[in-house]
Amino acid sequence: MGYKTILVHVDEAPHSAARVLMAAELALQHGAHVIGVALTGVSRFLYQNEMVDDEDPNLAQHLDVLRERASRALADFAPQLRALGVHGFEERVLDDEPGTGLALVARHADLVIVGQALPDARSSSPAAFPAEVLTESGCPVLVVPNTARPRGSISVTPAGVASAGSPTxxxxxxxxxxxxxxxxxxxxEALPLLAGAEKVTVAIIDADLRPAAFGDTPGAEVLAWLARHGIAADVQVRQAARQGLLKRPGDVGEVLMGLAGETGCDLVVLGAYGHSRFRETLLGGVTRTVLESMTVPVLMAH
Structure with a gap:
C-alpha cells in the first residue's frame, strides 16, 4: 500500500518549492492526493481560550497581513502541481503555529513533508520544527534538506505517472x-519507498553493545523481514569511535551521515527516539545530529 494522502508544508522559505516538487513526485508514483498547508503562525489556543478580542481593529489588520503572507506562499502551489500532472490536490491557509497546526492536519495523512529548519530560525535547533511535527502527529515525516534543488522537472507518462527517470x-x-x-x-512506514528502491542498505552501528537485540548475525532478521516484502537489502555494520577512559561510543549520528555519503544514498530512514518534553532535547542525540547535518532527505517515524 502506498501513500494516498501527502501533506506538505508550504512557506516563503527559499527551499519551499523543493518540498512541493517532492510531494508531486511521490503523488504521481503513489496516486496520492496532496494537501498544501501554509500557516499564519497565530496559535489556535488564543481563540479557544478567548485571549484575544475579535473586534480589535489592530488584531484584524495584523491577521490580514499574516493571512496574506500565507496565501502568497501558496500562490505557486496549484499551478506547479497542475503543470506536473498531479490531479488531486488542495490548499489550506490555517491560523495556527506551524508545528502544532501541521501535526493536527497530519493525523489524517499518510506522509507529511517538511523542510529542514534554517540555522538562524527562532527554534533552538534545525531539528526542533520537524521534531514537533513528528512527535505530535503520529505520522511519518519526510524532512527535505535546505540544500535540495528548488526547481526541477518531471517526465510524466501518458498515463499520468512519473517516468522512471524522475528524481524521486x-x-x-x-x-x-x-x-x-x-x-x-x-x-x-517506509515500505512503499523501500519496495521501489533500486538499492537498500541497512546500517547497524555498535552492534556489539547490544548483542541480545542483534543476535549472532546483526541484520539477519531485518533482511529476512524485508525479503518477505520482496525487498532485497544488504547490511553495513560499523562501529563508532570509542572515547575516553571508559571507551564510550562516539557520535553515532556522525557515523551514520558518513556512511550515507560513502554509499551515495539519496534517502535515509530513521526511527526517532524522543526522551523529553522540552523542545531543546525533544529527540535523541543521533536524530538531532542527522537533522542538523543532513544533505539528503530523511524519513522519520516515532
Missing part, C-alpha cells in the same frame, strides 16, 4: 537500524 528520492535508501521499536516503525 529513494533509489538508494539507507536504513538506520538499531533494533528499537522506533526503527521498526520507521521501516514499516
Amino acid at each position: 528520492p529513494g533509489r538508494h535508501v539507507l536504513v538506520a537500524w538499531n533494533a528499537s521499536k522506533e526503527a521498526a516503525r520507521a521501516v514499516r
Whole structure:
C-alpha cells in the first residue's frame, strides 16, 4: 500500500518549492492526493481560550497581513502541481503555529513533508520544527534538506505517472537500524519507498553493545523481514569511535551521515527516539545530529 494522502508544508522559505516538487513526485508514483498547508503562525489556543478580542481593529489588520503572507506562499502551489500532472490536490491557509497546526492536519495523512529548519530560525535547533511535527502527529515525516534543488522537472507518462527517470528520492535508501521499536516503525512506514528502491542498505552501528537485540548475525532478521516484502537489502555494520577512559561510543549520528555519503544514498530512514518534553532535547542525540547535518532527505517515524 502506498501513500494516498501527502501533506506538505508550504512557506516563503527559499527551499519551499523543493518540498512541493517532492510531494508531486511521490503523488504521481503513489496516486496520492496532496494537501498544501501554509500557516499564519497565530496559535489556535488564543481563540479557544478567548485571549484575544475579535473586534480589535489592530488584531484584524495584523491577521490580514499574516493571512496574506500565507496565501502568497501558496500562490505557486496549484499551478506547479497542475503543470506536473498531479490531479488531486488542495490548499489550506490555517491560523495556527506551524508545528502544532501541521501535526493536527497530519493525523489524517499518510506522509507529511517538511523542510529542514534554517540555522538562524527562532527554534533552538534545525531539528526542533520537524521534531514537533513528528512527535505530535503520529505520522511519518519526510524532512527535505535546505540544500535540495528548488526547481526541477518531471517526465510524466501518458498515463499520468512519473517516468522512471524522475528524481524521486529513494533509489538508494539507507536504513538506520538499531533494533528499537522506533526503527521498526520507521521501516514499516517506509515500505512503499523501500519496495521501489533500486538499492537498500541497512546500517547497524555498535552492534556489539547490544548483542541480545542483534543476535549472532546483526541484520539477519531485518533482511529476512524485508525479503518477505520482496525487498532485497544488504547490511553495513560499523562501529563508532570509542572515547575516553571508559571507551564510550562516539557520535553515532556522525557515523551514520558518513556512511550515507560513502554509499551515495539519496534517502535515509530513521526511527526517532524522543526522551523529553522540552523542545531543546525533544529527540535523541543521533536524530538531532542527522537533522542538523543532513544533505539528503530523511524519513522519520516515532
